[in-house]
Amino acid sequence: MLAAIFCGLLSFVLPKNNEKYLSEYFWSRKTLSKQKYNMIIMGDSRVYRGVSPQIMQKQLPQLKILNFGYSNGGLNPAMFEAAEQKLVANSSTKIIVLGITANSVSGYTEKNTQYLQELMRPREEVIERLYFSPVKYWFSPVSPQQLKLWLFEPPPVAYYKNEYHLNGYVRSEKFPADTMEAIPSYVKDFTNYKVDGSKLETLYKQVGEWNNNGITVVGFRPPVSFSMRMLEDTMGLYNEAEIEARMTKAGAHWLKLDHSQYKTYDGSHLDEYSAVQLSDTLAKFIKSIHW
Amino acid sequence: MLFNSLIFVLFASVFFAIAKLLGKRVNARLLWLTIASFFFYGWWDWRFLFLIVFSGLIDYFAALAMERFPSKRKFLLTLSVIANIGSLSVFKYSGFIAKNIDALLGLNGGFSLLANTPDFFLITPVGISFYTFQSMSYTFDVYRNKMKPTKGIIHFFAYLSMFPQLVAGPIVRAQTMLPQMLKVTQVSKDERWAGFQLVVRGYFKKMVIADNLAPLVVAAFSSPEPNSSSLFWWGTIIAFAFQIYCDFAGYSDIARGLARWMGYDFPDNFKHPYISTSMQEFWTRWHISLSTWFRDYLYIPLGGSKKGTFRTHVNLWITMVLSGLWHGAAWTYVAWGALHAFFSSFERITHWPKIVSKSHLGRFVAWLLVTMQVLVAWVFFRAESIEQAFAIIKTMFAFSGSINLGWGLNGSIFIGIMILRELSVALGLDRKFKIKNPVWEMVFYALIIAVIVFFRGEGSEFIYFQF
Incomplete structure (x- = not known):
C-alpha cells in the first residue's frame, strides 16, 4: 500500500516518455493486428513517414487503408505474402501500393529486419505493448542522466518528433532540417548494396500475379531531395524509367511524381506538409484509375 | 515467461490465489504446481515441454527400477546419464559440434554438417542445462542410497518443473526438496x-x-x-x-x-x-x-x-x-x-x-x-x-x-x-x-x-x- 502511494505520487511528478510507448504499441499493432483492409501501402521508412491513409481517405472514403511500411522494409516475397494477408479476402476493391526505393529492392533490406523483429517478439512483450502501454507510460522509467537533464538543463532547441497514427503512418517533424543529413549513410549502404535485378524480377512477377488475381497495383518512387535522387541513380543504380516501364508492362499503374515539388527534412524523408501533398496526389491518382 | 514481465505478475497472482484455495491437499497442490509450471514453460515454446517430460520420465522410472532391481543399478544409472547428456548434446551442443567438425575436416566448401543439422536441434531450449542437471541429481542420489525414490509421479514432476527455478535455477536437490514438498505447512506471516x-x-x-x-x-x-x-x-x-x-x-x-x-x-x-x-x-x-x-x-x-x-x-x-x-x-x-x-x-x-x-x-x-x-x-x-x-x-x-x-x-x-x-x-x-x-x-x-x-x-x- 505504501509502495503504491509512493509510486502514485512520483508518477505525477516525474517526466514521461510518451513516444516510446506509443511507438511500441504502433509497431506491434501494425504487425500483429488481424484487421483487414482494401488498400495496403508497402515500402520503407519513406513510405510510412510519407503517406497518410487518413489524408487519402478524404478522396477514397469507401476504403480501409493501412500503411504497411517498415524501417529498411524490403519488397520481397515474405513482405508480399504478409501484405496480401492484410487484404480483405472477398472484396471487389483490393489495392496494393508500392513505394519503390533503391534500398527496398537491394540486398540491404532482404532480411526484413524490423518486420521480423516485431513478428518474433516474445508473447509477453507483445501483450505488454498492446494492452499495458498506458500503465507503462504512466510509470515511465527515467535514468539518472535523464533526470539530471530534466532538472537542470533547459529544453533543447533541436527536436525530432514522431506522431504515431494507428493507420500505420508516422507524422515526422525535425528541427533544424538538414537535407544533406541522410546522404553519408546512403553512400555507405550503396557501397555494399545496389538495386538487385533478381529482386526486381521477383517484384514484376508478383505484380503480374496480383494483377491476374484482380488486385490493383500502383507503383511510385517516393520523393527525395535532388542530391539523394542523384545518389540513388548513380551509386544505387536505380533506373526509374526502366522500373516504370516494367511495372506498367506487368500490369501496375505508375504514378510519376515531380520530386522538386516535395520537401524533405533530411534528404530522405518528407516533412509533414509534403507528406500530406503526396498522400493527396496518390489518392487522386488511385481514384482516377479505379473509379 | 519472464519474471520481469507484467504477464508473470498476473500468472503468479492467479497461481498463488488458486494454491491458497487448495489448502492442505498435498496432491492437489503439487498437481496444480506441475500444471502451472508446464504452462509457465510452454508459454515460451510448448514443443520443448516434451524434453522436460522425457528427461523426467527417464529418471523417475530409472530410480524406481533401481529400488526394484538392485543388481542393475549401475546399468540404470548409465542409461539415465546417457539419455540426459544425449538430449543436452543434441539440443544444446549439436550446432557447436557440427561447426567444429566442419572446421576440423575442412567441410565448409562442399558438404557441411552444420548446414545439414535440422533447424529444430539448433534452438537451445530455455533452461535445458538447469532441469537436466536437476533431474540427473535425483537419479544420482537414489543410486547412492541418499534417498528413496518417490512413487508419486506428480510429486516428482512438481519437484522437477517447479516454475520459480525451472529455467535458471537454483538447482535444488530432490533429497532436500521432496520432503519439504510433501509436508503441508501453513506459510507464516x-x-x-x-x-x-x-x-x-x-x-x-x-x-x-x-x-x-x-x-x-x-x-x-x-x-x-x-x-x-x-x-x-x-x-x-x-x-x-x-x-x-x-x-x-x-x-x-x-x-x-x-x-x-x-x-x-x-x-x-x-x-x-x-x-x-x-x-x-x-x-x-x-x-x-x-x-x-x-x-x-x-x-x-x-x-x-x-x-x-x-x-x-x-x-x-x-x-x-x-x-x-x-x-x-x-x-x-x-x-x-x-x-x-x-x-x-x-x-x-x-x-x-x-x-x-x-x-x-x-x-x-x-x-x-x-x-x-x-x-x-x-x-x-x-x-x-x-x-x-x-x-x-x-x-x-x-x-x-x-x-x-x-x-x-x-x-x-x-x-x-x-x-x-x-x-x-x-x-x-x-x-x-x-x-x-x-x-x-x-x-x-x-x-x-x-x-x-x-x-x-x-x-x-x-x-x-x-x-
Whole structure:
C-alpha cells in the first residue's frame, strides 16, 4: 500500500516518455493486428513517414487503408505474402501500393529486419505493448542522466518528433532540417548494396500475379531531395524509367511524381506538409484509375 | 515467461490465489504446481515441454527400477546419464559440434554438417542445462542410497518443473526438496514477509542494476570500432561483472522468494562473491547450487583431492572446463572455465592467498588479485569470440589510452551502489546498520519498489536463460 502511494505520487511528478510507448504499441499493432483492409501501402521508412491513409481517405472514403511500411522494409516475397494477408479476402476493391526505393529492392533490406523483429517478439512483450502501454507510460522509467537533464538543463532547441497514427503512418517533424543529413549513410549502404535485378524480377512477377488475381497495383518512387535522387541513380543504380516501364508492362499503374515539388527534412524523408501533398496526389491518382 | 514481465505478475497472482484455495491437499497442490509450471514453460515454446517430460520420465522410472532391481543399478544409472547428456548434446551442443567438425575436416566448401543439422536441434531450449542437471541429481542420489525414490509421479514432476527455478535455477536437490514438498505447512506471516523481501531485492538487482548496466556493456562489446583505452575496458568489465551478478543473483532471489510463499526453502545461490580473497572462496560464493553440483556429482566421483596432487589438479581442470561448457556451446565458455581452473590450480600449488592475507593490507591485496583474476575471466565469458577476448585483454594490460571508465552518470550511480553494498558486507557494516524497526523496514521496501518502478532499465531477458 505504501509502495503504491509512493509510486502514485512520483508518477505525477516525474517526466514521461510518451513516444516510446506509443511507438511500441504502433509497431506491434501494425504487425500483429488481424484487421483487414482494401488498400495496403508497402515500402520503407519513406513510405510510412510519407503517406497518410487518413489524408487519402478524404478522396477514397469507401476504403480501409493501412500503411504497411517498415524501417529498411524490403519488397520481397515474405513482405508480399504478409501484405496480401492484410487484404480483405472477398472484396471487389483490393489495392496494393508500392513505394519503390533503391534500398527496398537491394540486398540491404532482404532480411526484413524490423518486420521480423516485431513478428518474433516474445508473447509477453507483445501483450505488454498492446494492452499495458498506458500503465507503462504512466510509470515511465527515467535514468539518472535523464533526470539530471530534466532538472537542470533547459529544453533543447533541436527536436525530432514522431506522431504515431494507428493507420500505420508516422507524422515526422525535425528541427533544424538538414537535407544533406541522410546522404553519408546512403553512400555507405550503396557501397555494399545496389538495386538487385533478381529482386526486381521477383517484384514484376508478383505484380503480374496480383494483377491476374484482380488486385490493383500502383507503383511510385517516393520523393527525395535532388542530391539523394542523384545518389540513388548513380551509386544505387536505380533506373526509374526502366522500373516504370516494367511495372506498367506487368500490369501496375505508375504514378510519376515531380520530386522538386516535395520537401524533405533530411534528404530522405518528407516533412509533414509534403507528406500530406503526396498522400493527396496518390489518392487522386488511385481514384482516377479505379473509379 | 519472464519474471520481469507484467504477464508473470498476473500468472503468479492467479497461481498463488488458486494454491491458497487448495489448502492442505498435498496432491492437489503439487498437481496444480506441475500444471502451472508446464504452462509457465510452454508459454515460451510448448514443443520443448516434451524434453522436460522425457528427461523426467527417464529418471523417475530409472530410480524406481533401481529400488526394484538392485543388481542393475549401475546399468540404470548409465542409461539415465546417457539419455540426459544425449538430449543436452543434441539440443544444446549439436550446432557447436557440427561447426567444429566442419572446421576440423575442412567441410565448409562442399558438404557441411552444420548446414545439414535440422533447424529444430539448433534452438537451445530455455533452461535445458538447469532441469537436466536437476533431474540427473535425483537419479544420482537414489543410486547412492541418499534417498528413496518417490512413487508419486506428480510429486516428482512438481519437484522437477517447479516454475520459480525451472529455467535458471537454483538447482535444488530432490533429497532436500521432496520432503519439504510433501509436508503441508501453513506459510507464516514472517515467512511471507521474508519471501517478499527476497522478491523485492531480486527485482531491484535485476531491473535496476543489471538492466541499467546492460546497454553500457552491449555498446562496448558490439562496437564495430573497439575502444583502445585500457581504463575503458576495465570499467566495462567491472560493469559486466555487476551486470551478470545482479542478473543472476536477482533471478535466484526472486525464485527463493516465490518458493518461500509456497512454503519451501531454496538454498542461497550467491553470497557476495566479489568480496572473496581467494578463488576457492569465490567458488563457495558464486552460483553455489551449480558449483556444489559439479563438486558432488563430478569432482568427488572422479576422486576429488583424495588421489594425489596430480589427479587433484586433473580433476579440478575437468570439472572447471566442463562447468564452462555447461554455460554455453562456445570456445569462449571453455576458455572461461579453463582460466578459472588455471587460477585455482596455481592457488593450490602456491597457497598464495594464505601467505598474502596475514594483515589487513595483505587481505586487501589478496582481494584485489582475486578480483582481477575474476574480471579477466569474465572477458572470455562475455566476448563474442576468443579473438575479441584476447584483443580486449591486451588493451586492458596496455595501460594506455584515455582516462575514462566509460560509465557515464548512469553507470557510475548503479556501479557505485553495488560497490558500496559489497563494501558494507565486507566490513560488516550491513549487519551493524540493519533496519530493525518494522515500520522503517516497510518504508524502506516501499521506497525500493518505487525505485524499481521508476528507475528500471530497458527490460531484457535474464542472461542465464540461455544456459
